[in-house]
Amino acid sequence: MSTANYPARVRLIDVGPRDGLQNEKQPVPAAVKIELVHRLQAAGLWEIEVTSYVSPKWVPQMADNHAVMAGITRQPGVRYSVLTPNLKGFEAALADRPDEIVVFGAASEAFSQKNINCSIAESIERFAPVVEAARKAGIAVRGAMSCTVGCPYEGDIAPERVGMLARLMKGIGVQRVDVADTIGVGTPLKVQRAIEATLAHYDIDHISGHFHDTYGQALANTLAALQMGVWNFQSSVAGLGGCPYAKGATGNVATEDVVYLLHGLGIDTGIDLEALADTGAWISERLGRPTGSRVGRALLAKRASAAERC
């Protein structure tokens, strides 16, 4: 099999500390979140989504954003991003010196209302001053585009809606965007259509794939995006996560599973898969449940059986 059509390297953004933990019902101490970030960077992750500056009434789990950002020991070359839905969030985040902020919109009107309490048009009006302020401060700006293939309230989302959102994001100066399958209903062709619609406004280097794994399609969707030349992806160690406003949706595709796929294709990630699997096992143990990564489970089982043979 030829790998000629795949990018030579891929950058993964681990969103576990934010997307992964935001929906966790039990309180997760800031010290655990900080250690998770440290373990991820030690495993070779170059981009980590650390927290969000959102209303603590809406998402209580992220109320410790300052403590987490203040507690991490930064590793040179690693990019630390945070979510900021409005100027209030941005101003709070600024003091914590993120490398990148993320404004988050949706291709679905209903999801926009449920998630950030405003319409798509209003969200862009809120984001515009955030983007301007971030760029003035020398902070990079990413735009998350939720529900690009399906919405828990509206069902299927047409690619035209994704194109419209990408155009609006571009219009206010967002530098790169995530094509997110928030509820994990996408299949490869649907995901490719959403990426194609985004390509009308962003080049391939400025598009990332963000796939949840509810229907077990996230790796297939990753492969479909890779075949189009996408080389930035978000994933979550141990497959942590879920969105509080997308009931029933499971976590992101597990970072371990994506790394195994990529390394199998001969694609460089810079990530140490064994160290990552240890991190997945560690955070799962803290949360009191097994890892959601199949690769993580397989590697741990392989190690255990090798240890028994010794």
Ligand SMILES: CC(C)(COP(=O)([O-])OP(=O)([O-])OC[C@H]1O[C@@H](n2cnc3c(N)ncnc32)[C@H](O)[C@@H]1OP(=O)([O-])[O-])[C@@H](O)C(=O)NCCC(=O)NCCSC(=O)C[C@@](C)(O)CC(=O)[O-]
């Ligand atoms: C966006 C808001 C804040 C609007 O919320 P709102 O209620 O419309 O805001 P408001 O301006 O009317 O303010 C109401 C109260 O919230 C406060 N407030 C206002 N802004 C902030 C802020 N930034 N930080 C802290 N507090 C804030 C504000 O000060 C006020 O406080 P009060 O006077 O009542 O005490 C709210 O809807 C919210 O926090 N939503 C949570 C959104 C969220 O975090 N969702 C999950 C992440 S998105 C996601 O997971 C998808 C993604 C990105 O992963 C990609 C994918 O998979 O699709």
